Amino acid sequence: MTATTTDPGTVTKADVRARRTGTGVINRRRGTVATVVMLILAIIWLFPLLWALYNSFRDYSFTQTNGYLSLGGWTLENYKEAWSRGNFGLHLRNSLLITVPAVVLTLFLSSLVAFVLARFSYRFNLTLLGIFLAANLLPPQALLIPVFRMFREIPLPEFMSSSGTMLNSFWALILVNTAFQMGFCTFVLSNYMKTLPHEIYESAELDGAGVWRQYWQLTMPLVRPALAALATLQVTWIYNEFFWATVLLSRGEKYPVTSALNNLRGQFFADTNLVAAGSIIVALPVLIVFFVLQKQFVSGLTLGSTKG
Amino acid sequence: MATTTDKGTTEKVATTSTRRVEKRRSTRDRLVIGAMIGVPTVLVVWLVWLPALASLLLSFARWNGFKFSGIEWVGAQNYRDITTIYPPFWPAIQHNLIWLVFLFVFPTILGVFLAVILDREMWGSRFYQTAFYLPVVLSLALVGFIWQLFYSTDQGLINEVFGSNVDWYGDPDVNLWAVLIATAWRHTGYVMLLYLAGLKGVDGSLREAAAVDGAGEVKTFFHVIFPVMRPINLIVLVIVVIESLRAFDLVRIVNKGRNGLELISALVSQNVIGEATRYGFGSALAVIMMVISSVFITIYLRIVFREDRS
Numbered sequence: 001m002t003a004t005t006t007d008p009g010t011v012t013k014a015d016v017r018a019r020r021t022g023t024g025v026i027n028r029r030r031g032t033v034a035t036v037v038m039l040i041l042a043i044i045w046l047f048p049l050l051w052a053l054y055n056s057f058r059d060y061s062f063t064q065t066n067g068y069l070s071l072g073g074w075t076l077e078n079y080k081e082a083w084s085r086g087n088f089g090l091h092l093r094n095s096l097l098i099t100v101p102a103v104v105l106t107l108f109l110s111s112l113v114a115f116v117l118a119r120f121s122y123r124f125n126l127t128l129l130g131i132f133l134a135a136n137l138l139p140p141q142a143l144l145i146p147v148f149r150m151f152r153e154i155p156l157p158e159f160m161s162s163s164g165t166m167l168n169s170f171w172a173l174i175l176v177n178t179a180f181q182m183g184f185c186t187f188v189l190s191n192y193m194k195t196l197p198h199e200i201y202e203s204a205e206l207d208g209a210g211v212w213r214q215y216w217q218l219t220m221p222l223v224r225p226a227l228a229a230l231a232t233l234q235v236t237w238i239y240n241e242f243f244w245a246t247v248l249l250s251r252g253e254k255y256p257v258t259s260a261l262n263n264l265r266g267q268f269f270a271d272t273n274l275v276a277a278g279s280i281i282v283a284l285p286v287l288i289v290f291f292v293l294q295k296q297f298v299s300g301l302t303l304g305s306t307k308g
Numbered sequence: 309m310a311t312t313t314d315k316g317t318t319e320k321v322a323t324t325s326t327r328r329v330e331k332r333r334s335t336r337d338r339l340v341i342g343a344m345i346g347v348p349t350v351l352v353v354w355l356v357w358l359p360a361l362a363s364l365l366l367s368f369a370r371w372n373g374f375k376f377s378g379i380e381w382v383g384a385q386n387y388r389d390i391t392t393i394y395p396p397f398w399p400a401i402q403h404n405l406i407w408l409v410f411l412f413v414f415p416t417i418l419g420v421f422l423a424v425i426l427d428r429e430m431w432g433s434r435f436y437q438t439a440f441y442l443p444v445v446l447s448l449a450l451v452g453f454i455w456q457l458f459y460s461t462d463q464g465l466i467n468e469v470f471g472s473n474v475d476w477y478g479d480p481d482v483n484l485w486a487v488l489i490a491t492a493w494r495h496t497g498y499v500m501l502l503y504l505a506g507l508k509g510v511d512g513s514l515r516e517a518a519a520v521d522g523a524g525e526v527k528t529f530f531h532v533i534f535p536v537m538r539p540i541n542l543i544v545l546v547i548v549v550i551e552s553l554r555a556f557d558l559v560r561i562v563n564k565g566r567n568g569l570e571l572i573s574a575l576v577s578q579n580v581i582g583e584a585t586r587y588g589f590g591s592a593l594a595v596i597m598m599v600i601s602s603v604f605i606t607i608y609l610r611i612v613f614r615e616d617r618s
Contacts, residue, residue: 030525034425035432041422042439048493049442051465052454068468109351112344120341128345130609135356137546137605139554141573142594145580145587146362147355149373179355182348187612211337215344240447242557247581258447261561269456272463279454283446290445294438297445301501
């Protein structure tokens, strides 16, 4: 962990840590016990996913006759069947069409607010941050009724939504997700931007750069690490978003993957091997993101809880 | 335009002496700043704050959701009905509370414990951390799906190993606990991650001083480290409360929040997209959620802003 995050404090902390071990606070026996306990717990924690992976490759009738605590019956059929019965091609496409625009919009809009909060010190700054942050924490179910009713009322042209209203359209989901996620991103980004030296703006202003150019050409390139971390986090969060998609889309073929699980339940739960294969398919995109961008994911989460 | 010095500017100069005096901005710059704040604010007010207000208003009405003229103002009747003649309400409150207490007692404490141990240099620390927060990237709906492999009556691992015949997701006596264990699987890693970040910020010399004084590991943690991490402790507290209030995905995927899995969040949606469309009634439930959460949101904002100022 110390090796993965590069904060300015790392070096000194590593020093301290080395010295700490030197003073003999952790003795050897306790270290061994800790390692064993951790190993056991880690295996328990990994087990559900590994169990799903294992059974997703096994034939249903084989496991029915031999039980699940057996070996063998290898097959790829579950994946073929889950893919076609669950219509995952369509649902993954829906997820993509919702997640990508929502993440881009969230990061763009919150970087605008964050820039103003960090660059200028207006009296309303705290209030503004409060409006966004509190929105992030409100339970979405509490807002369901007005949002649902309002979207039913708002017409959209045919080419934007086949239903003719905001309800049952991807636009609704993109906007709702954006509105809810902006608080967290604004908070993290403005903290990050506040660490940039104020002098860079002064020299930019001497060169005659307006506010927009300062934002776009000066600040944005400098906050790329924070943007990358937040993008990773938001992709997983919006991909995983379940509630709004479930209630705002009433047609099954519009569902993104996560809320499509709703309908798959009835079809799949009679066949556990199919559940296993379906789970792995749904988990795969976020697992790839997780393993490829693990560092970004972790730093994104921790940026929010401590000061960046 | 150029002659008006708005009140904000003078105030600002007076309050923040560290920031240099802002020169008066051009009209274009001011428009840009206005749009930068304005567009996101309009979006969040439109989709979060106005609906919150509308929920509050509608909670005093009876409405089937069709014509606006059909709104009938009934005062506090919905609240009275909810607490007296709506059977799933008290079970839902009870389940939400059990959810909260459970999250605190098991996954939160386990998460803190894991963070404290993994914070030190230890063989394979990276591997353990990965194992614990792997479930954090999965959606709760998917968690419910994956745990079906353990909970299924005729094909589940638990019943096969123990030779039992329990419908873990269906039996109203046990399904809440089954769902909670699945939640805990995901929640532990999340808490661990937050605490690991917090522990990194703890000054190492504190520990050293404690060690020199002869304090043991456990004592050091409770008397030195834990108090220093007060902000993180509070943030975790708020997150746990909000998460247990928002809990919805898992019960929805298991049985739509019925039969032993009633939660307030599920009741709200049942009153809108379920068989009955009782908007006023559902809104009153929504307001109850909002009131509870607003207490904790206030705590959260106060911590964040205090940190911000220092």
